[in-house]
Amino acid sequence: xxxxxxxxxxxxxDQVEQARRDFAKAFRVLKETRTITATNTLQAxxxxxxxxxxxxLRAPSPWADDQGIRAAVVSHDGTVHxxxxxxxxxxxxxxxxxxxxxxxxxxxxxxxxxxxxxxxxTPYLGGWAGxxxxxxxxxxxxxxxxxxxxxxxxxxxxxxxxSFIVEAIKANPHTPGLLEANGGATFWGEGILPVARLILLxxxxxxxxxxxxxxxxxxxxxxxxxxxxxxxxxxxxEGRKLLEAVA
Numbered sequence: 001x002x003x004x005x006x007x008x009x010x011x012x013x014d015q016v017e018q019a020r021r022d023f024a025k026a027f028r029v030l031k032e033t034r035t036i037t038a039t040n041t042l043q044a045x046x047x048x049x050x051x052x053x054x055x056x057l058r059a060p061s062p063w064a065d066d067q068g069i070r071a072a073v074v075s076h077d078g079t080v081h082x083x084x085x086x087x088x089x090x091x092x093x094x095x096x097x098x099x100x101x102x103x104x105x106x107x108x109x110x111x112x113x114x115x116x117x118x119x120x121x122t123p124y125l126g127g128w129a130g131x132x133x134x135x136x137x138x139x140x141x142x143x144x145x146x147x148x149x150x151x152x153x154x155x156x157x158x159x160x161x162x163s164f165i166v167e168a169i170k171a172n173p174h175t176p177g178l179l180e181a182n183g184g185a186t187f188w189g190e191g192i193l194p195v196a197r198l199i200l201l202x203x204x205x206x207x208x209x210x211x212x213x214x215x216x217x218x219x220x221x222x223x224x225x226x227x228x229x230x231x232x233x234x235x236x237x238e239g240r241k242l243l244e245a246v247a
Contacts, residue, residue, distance in 0.1 A: 008073060008081055008082060012048055012051075012053070012073065015046075015048060015055065016055055016071050016073060016082070019044070019046050019055050019057060019071060019192060020057065020069050020070075020071050022191070022192040022193050023044055023057040023069055023192055024069045025193065025196075026042070026044075026192055026193060026196035027040075027042055027059045027069065029196065029200070030042060030120075030196060030199065030200060031059075033200060034123075035122050035199065035200050035203050035204075036059070036120060036121060036122055037121045037122060037123055037126065038062060039061075039062065039121060040059040040060065040061060040062050041059070041119070041120060041121035041184060042058065042059040042118070042119075042120050042121075043056070043057070043058040043059070043118065043119045043120075044056070044057045044058070044116060044117075044118045044192055044195075045100065045103060045104050045116065045117045045118075046115065046116050046192065047108050047114070047115045047116065048073070052075050052076045052077070052105075053073055053074070053075055053076075053081065053101070054073070054074055054075075054076070054100060054101045054104070054105070054108070055071055055072070055073055056071065056072045056073075056074060056097060056100035056101070057069060057070070057071050057072075070083075070084035070085045071084050072084065072085070072095070072097040072100055074097050074098065074100045074101030074102075075101050076101050076102060076105035076108070076109070077101065077102070078098035078099065078101050078102050079098075079101070080092045080095040080097050080098060080101075083095040083097050085097075103117075103162070104117040104162050104165075105162070106160070106162035106163060106166060107162045107165050107166060107188065110166045111165075111166060111169055113173075114169070114188045114189070115189070115190050115191065116188060116189055116190065116191060116192060116195055117165075117186060117187075117188045118186065118187045118188070118192070118195050118196070118199070119180075119184060119185075119186045120184055120185055120186075120187070120199055121183070121184035121185075122184065122185065122199065122203040122206075123203070123207075124203055124206035124207040124209075124210050125179060125184065125185040125202065125203055125206050126183070126184055126185075127206070127210060128153075128179055128206055128210075129153065129179040129180055129181055129182065129183055129184065129185065130181075130182055132153055132155055132181050132182075133153060133179075134150050134151065134152055134153050134179075135150060135151040135153075135179060135202075135206060135209070136149065136150045136209075136218070137149055137150055137151070137202070137205060138205070138209055138218040138219065138220065138221065139201075139204065139205025139206075139208050139209065139218075140221070140225060140229050141201050141204065141205065142198075142201040142202045142204065142205040143205075143221070143226070143229055144229035144230060144232050144233050144235070145197070145198060145201060145233055145235075146174060146176050146198065146235075147174040147230070147235055147238060147239050147242060148172060148174040148175045148176055151175070151176075151177050151178055151179055151185070151202070152168050152175065152178050152179070153178065153179045153181055154178050154179065154180050154181060154186075155181040161178075161180070161186065164178065165178065165186065165188065174242075176188065176189055176195075176198060177198070177199075177202065185199075185202075187199055187202075226239060226243065227239075227240070
């Protein structure tokens with residue numbers, strides 16, 4: 001692994017290794033379940049604790065001969081400290097990973113509770129995004145793992161996506177993701193595998209809700225459903241307060 005004059009200590013290298021394993025598993029599951037689209041658009045940007053470093057990973061192109069997962073470590077200012085996609089002995093000056101550190105730097109700087117940002121293209125979230133519609137969460141399996149009731153839609157790209165994410169979290173700290181109009185979706189959270197599980201469930205919900213469009217549209221949950229679902233995941237105490245606040 002090629003590094004700059006700023007060596008990466010063993011703790012960071014261990015985090016890179018774990019991130020690579022988690023991302024490989026997430027990619028395999030999301031691909032095998034046809035959650036991601038044929039282009040394999042799946043990218044993860046993981047915070048390195050107590051630093052300005054980001055571990056960046058992306059799924060290989062379906063056209064790539066080498067389907068292995070490679071990682072990069074990049075500072076918020078774009079300084080590349082590790083790029084596993086480079087040939088052995090290649091200079092980091094030739095790396096194209098500078099943007100990986102900058103892309104969601106604002107989110108990591110403004111929202112310390114966010115440890116990971118994932119950008120993904122999935123068929124049905126892409127459909128909702130193309131329709132420029134907020135996605136209400138009306139599928140029990142996806143609703144049980146989040147207190148958010150909808151995913152907002154990011155339309156005006158004159159505002160940066162990181163800025164939109166920061167605003168969305170300020171408006172509702174429970175919001176776990178957004179739809180990117182005419183594109184894919186972006187999610188954030190604690191770690192690669194929990195966020196990947198959420199992506200799978202929310203995509204499945206978007207699929208069922210799209211089917212329901214032909215039957216008059218998906219409906220809100222019936223009485224007791226939110227209590228039932230949130231009790232299954234330990235979210236009920238906080239969820240009850242949210243429901244009482246809007247009652």
